[in-house]
Amino acid sequence: MTNEIRIDPALVENYIMTLAQYGAHGETGVWRPVYSPAWFAAQDQIATWCEDAGLMVHRDAVGNVWGRLEGAEGGKTILSGSHVDSQLPGGRYDGVLGVLSALVALKTLKEQFGAPRRTLEVVSFCEEESSRFSQARHWGSRAVAGAIEPEALESVISYDGEPIGQVMRDVGLDPDRIADAKRDDIDIFIELHIEQGPLLEEQGIPVAVVSGITGIRHYHIDLQGRADHAGARPMDLRRDPMAGAAEIISTAVETAHRMGRPAVTTCGMMHVEPNAASIVPEKVRFTIDARHPNPDQRELLYARHEAMFKEVASRRDLEISWTLGAEQPPRPSDPELVSLFQQAATDQNVPFITMQSGAVHDANRMADISRMVMLFVQSKDGRSHTPAEFTSVEHAVEGIRVLTAGLRRLAY
Amino acid sequence: MTNEIRIDPALVENYIMTLAQYGAHGETGVWRPVYSPAWFAAQDQIATWCEDAGLMVHRDAVGNVWGRLEGAEGGKTILSGSHVDSQLPGGRYDGVLGVLSALVALKTLKEQFGAPRRTLEVVSFCEEESSRFSQARHWGSRAVAGAIEPEALESVISYDGEPIGQVMRDVGLDPDRIADAKRDDIDIFIELHIEQGPLLEEQGIPVAVVSGITGIRHYHIDLQGRADHAGARPMDLRRDPMAGAAEIISTAVETAHRMGRPAVTTCGMMHVEPNAASIVPEKVRFTIDARHPNPDQRELLYARHEAMFKEVASRRDLEISWTLGAEQPPRPSDPELVSLFQQAATDQNVPFITMQSGAVHDANRMADISRMVMLFVQSKDGRSHTPAEFTSVEHAVEGIRVLTAGLRRLAY
Numbered sequence: 086m087t088n089e090i091r092i093d094p095a096l097v098e099n100y101i102m103t104l105a106q107y108g109a110h111g112e113t114g115v116w117r118p119v120y121s122p123a124w125f126a127a128q129d130q131i132a133t134w135c136e137d138a139g140l141m142v143h144r145d146a147v148g149n150v151w152g153r154l155e156g157a158e159g160g161k162t163i164l165s166g167s168h169v170d171s172q173l174p175g176g177r178y179d180g181v182l183g184v185l186s187a188l189v190a191l192k193t194l195k196e197q198f199g200a201p202r203r204t205l206e207v208v209s210f211c212e213e214e215s216s217r218f219s220q221a222r223h224w225g226s227r228a229v230a231g232a233i234e235p236e237a238l239e240s241v242i243s244y245d246g247e248p249i250g251q252v253m254r255d256v257g258l259d260p261d262r263i264a265d266a267k268r269d270d271i272d273i274f275i276e277l278h279i280e281q282g283p284l285l286e287e288q289g290i291p292v293a294v295v296s297g298i299t300g301i302r303h304y305h306i307d308l309q310g311r312a313d314h315a316g317a318r319p320m321d322l323r324r325d326p327m328a329g330a331a332e333i334i335s336t337a338v339e340t341a342h343r344m345g346r347p348a349v350t351t352c353g354m355m356h357v358e359p360n361a362a363s364i365v366p367e368k369v370r371f372t373i374d375a376r377h378p379n380p381d382q383r384e385l386l387y388a389r390h391e392a393m394f395k396e397v398a399s400r401r402d403l404e405i406s407w408t409l410g411a412e413q414p415p416r417p418s419d420p421e422l423v424s425l426f427q428q429a430a431t432d433q434n435v436p437f438i439t440m441q442s443g444a445v446h447d448a449n450r451m452a453d454i455s456r457m458v459m460l461f462v463q464s465k466d467g468r469s470h471t472p473a474e475f476t477s478v479e480h481a482v483e484g485i486r487v488l489t490a491g492l493r494r495l496a497y
Numbered sequence: 498m499t500n501e502i503r504i505d506p507a508l509v510e511n512y513i514m515t516l517a518q519y520g521a522h523g524e525t526g527v528w529r530p531v532y533s534p535a536w537f538a539a540q541d542q543i544a545t546w547c548e549d550a551g552l553m554v555h556r557d558a559v560g561n562v563w564g565r566l567e568g569a570e571g572g573k574t575i576l577s578g579s580h581v582d583s584q585l586p587g588g589r590y591d592g593v594l595g596v597l598s599a600l601v602a603l604k605t606l607k608e609q610f611g612a613p614r615r616t617l618e619v620v621s622f623c624e625e626e627s628s629r630f631s632q633a634r635h636w637g638s639r640a641v642a643g644a645i646e647p648e649a650l651e652s653v654i655s656y657d658g659e660p661i662g663q664v665m666r667d668v669g670l671d672p673d674r675i676a677d678a679k680r681d682d683i684d685i686f687i688e689l690h691i692e693q694g695p696l697l698e699e700q701g702i703p704v705a706v707v708s709g710i711t712g713i714r715h716y717h718i719d720l721q722g723r724a725d726h727a728g729a730r731p732m733d734l735r736r737d738p739m740a741g742a743a744e745i746i747s748t749a750v751e752t753a754h755r756m757g758r759p760a761v762t763t764c765g766m767m768h769v770e771p772n773a774a775s776i777v778p779e780k781v782r783f784t785i786d787a788r789h790p791n792p793d794q795r796e797l798l799y800a801r802h803e804a805m806f807k808e809v810a811s812r813r814d815l816e817i818s819w820t821l822g823a824e825q826p827p828r829p830s831d832p833e834l835v836s837l838f839q840q841a842a843t844d845q846n847v848p849f850i851t852m853q854s855g856a857v858h859d860a861n862r863m864a865d866i867s868r869m870v871m872l873f874v875q876s877k878d879g880r881s882h883t884p885a886e887f888t889s890v891e892h893a894v895e896g897i898r899v900l901t902a903g904l905r906r907l908a909y
Contacts, residue, residue, distance in 0.1 A: 280729060281730075282725075282728075282729030282730050282731070283730065283731075283734055284731075301728065303774050305774075312880075312882075312883060313694075313880070314693040314694060314856055314881050314882060315761065315763035315765055315786045316693075316694075316713065316761060316786075316788050316854070316855030316856040316857065317692060317693035317694030317854075317855040317879065318694050318695065319694070319696070319758050319759070319761065320750070320753050320754040320758070320760070320761055322695055322879075325750070325763070327746060327764045327765070327767075328746065328747065328764075330743070331742070331744075331746035331747040332743075334739060334740065334743035335740065335744050335747055338732070338737070338740045341732050342732040346731050346732070346733070347731070348732070349727065349728060349731065349732055351727035351737070351739075351774075351775075351777055352740075352743070353772070353774050353775060353776045353777060354772050354773060354774045355767055355769050357766060357767050360765070360766050361765050361766060362715050362717075362763075362765050362766045362823070363763075363786055363823070364763075366765055372774040374727045374774050376727075376728050410774070411774070442728070442729075443726070443728030443729040444726055444728040444729050445728065467725065467726075467729065467730055468724075469729070470724075470726060470776060
């Protein structure tokens with residue numbers, strides 16, 4: 086094998102900047118909800134580039150776009166890709182870089198090494214971000230994993246109030262064919278993604294091999310007290326759910342902080358009733374997002390949080406209840422694939438670290454039906470889910486070289 | 498003087514229940530924004546009852562309704578009243594009971610004792626509650642105190658986006674005549690009000706003489722950090738404004754609690770940006786309402802709060818700024834009037850306590866141009882600003898007896 090994989094930086098930059106025009110938002114952002122005209126235009130562009138690269142293009146029942154490079158030996162597929170739907174607004178790199186990297190990798194391998202021994206595919210999944218449907222997160226990869234219940238077509242509702250089945254029909258997709266999108270012939274899934282955090286930048290390293298994806302849980306907490314006049318009710322006679330929420334949030338953040346990396350806990354959402362300056366609230370609803378990639382430490386984090394939620398509510402005479410959302414167990418990467426991509430990075434002289442993913446990805450779903458590994462490339466200032474997110478072409482090329490070298494090891 | 502003042506409970510109950518029909522909301526609530534048809538109907542009913550009681554009725558430039566019982570000696574007025582606009586929704590008693598009590602008192606005095614020596618008046622002020630305009634709080638009493646700047650007609654905007662000057666014109670009032678509502682001939686203002694807190698009920702006492710009204714300040718705080726991915730950004734590298742807000746709210750509540758009654762501090766309002774479960778917020782805006790009736794203790798409370806706001810923001814690397822709202826210094830009642838109403842309650846064999854008001858009232862504005870005192874009657878469960886607020890006819894009658902006895906001492 087030739088040691089050095091050559092990737093054309095001008096091609097990578099052109100792909101990124103061209104795709105950024107579909108749903109462009111302000112100077113550097115994109116606004117690309119699934120099944121919107123901007124999203125279809127981006128998917129069409131991916132399909133065109135796949136055809137130009139000599140891949141066989143296929144669109145499945147939910148709108149995922151596939152490009153296939155048939156292997157001489159046939160057999161199960163080695164797949165790489167991500168998504169092009171965005172946060173509203175989001176940036177140019179989240180998801181997009183994974184799709185474009187897979188496309189560049191297959192195009193490069195075909196050009197430089199000809200037909201592979203094993204079949205390679207690139208995929209651009211739909212609706213990774215809950216861009217239009219809060220309950221449709223990972224819609225495309227869920228369809229491929231066969232994990233969409235038929236009821237979801239009616240029960241998954243857009244932010245505008247439309248059922249996803251109806252939205253699909255309106256754009257010419259047949260929701261009754263969703264089961265056709267299921268695949269049982271995928272051996273390996275590799276997702277390249279921006280890091281979305283600051284660790285690579287801190288250490289001056291372009292690439293990480295991801296040893297696993299963290300476990301996540303969302304607590305949607307209702308804390309009910311008693312609305313009172315903010316002047317006339319003495320402090321010692323209050324049942325103040327805001328004071329309770331503030332204590333719970335402070336303590337939960339402190340618990341994760343003291344447990345140390347990679348434990349994290351976040352309150353990102355709060356709604357107050359009635360939300361008036363002079364009224365002690367009646368009810369406060371808020372979220373606690375808590376993550377740990379180690380199964381035992383994760384359970385310990387959740388046990389500490391839940392015991393504290395109950396203790397604070399009880400001591401303050403508040404009624405507390407919660408529901409769970411976004412529940413995902415930790416997903417370790419396939420150890421052999423981790424080793425293989427570490428070796429590929431070493432061969433390509435690309436500096437790398439091995440780290441956990443604190444974010445959830447399509448890779449979570451694909452891990453249900455295939456062996457999985459991820460690659461990260463450096464994010465400027467650790468930003469993502471914002472027009473401010475940025476990854477340099479130089480770092481992107483380093484990541485694509487590792488991806489391509491690994492795919493070559495697997496498929497040639 | 499006859500010792501015992503007789504008040505007709507059936508009259509009081511009829512007045513309360515009749516007025517509750519204007520803008521009735523659900524079983525026990527009212528929805529009566531200023532200058533609405535329901536509010537005008539309530540004001541018309543007050544005017545009719547004043548006429549029926551033999552009072553001279555007058556409506557001023559802002560829509561306050563006045564009823565006058567001329568004193569034989571002339572001279573400055575002894576005034577009592579409150580307001581009939583409501584929270585949305587509010588209850589049947591807040592404000593209303595003060596207007597009806599003044600009406601019943603003047604009617605009773607006239608019937609039982611004839612014409613007074615000094616002039617007595619009843620008033621039903623408009624827009625005490627910010628029922629329709631957030632910046633028009635105490636609009637009626639501000640007009641009487643001469644405290645409305647002409648610019649307010651354009652700058653005070655309703656929750657529907659209409660300037661108050663335009664709304665006044667639309668209902669047939671002439672905003673250019675606001676200055677005519679100013680009075681400089683009011684010697685004494687007495688406002689009877691529901692307590693809105695639990696202290697009278699706790700002690701089983703129907704009535705309080707109010708020795709002063711608390712000082713109030715609203716802090717509108719902006720806490721700015723950096724939005725980050727809730728999974729990918731380690732705890733130790735965050736600039737999380739929600740964690741900062743939670744610490745500030747917890748500490749401010751604790752500071753007031755430890756300072757002891759009557760210090761109070763409340764966070765009743767919060768807005769989070771972008772308010773998503775998986776995103777460390779970029780910005781948290783929230784209010785801190787802090788009150789103390791003692792000027793020195795009030796300044797101490799504010800100094801402790803402000804030093805803590807700054808310390809928390811600095812330690813957490815957050816940008817903090819705040820504006821002040823609802824700024825009202827403490828308003829001590831006139832000591833001679835406090836003594837006189839304490840004596841009136843004693844004479845009437847009405848059990849009473851002397852306490853501070855934790856809420857702000859039209860009496861704050863009237864204290865700028867007259868001697869002021871307030872009376873409280875018991876609130877069930879200390880509730881107010883809700884359809885659940887309730888005061889028994891029995892307790893209302895006890896309060897009206899004290900009011901009437903005090904007015905008799907002052908005017909006969």
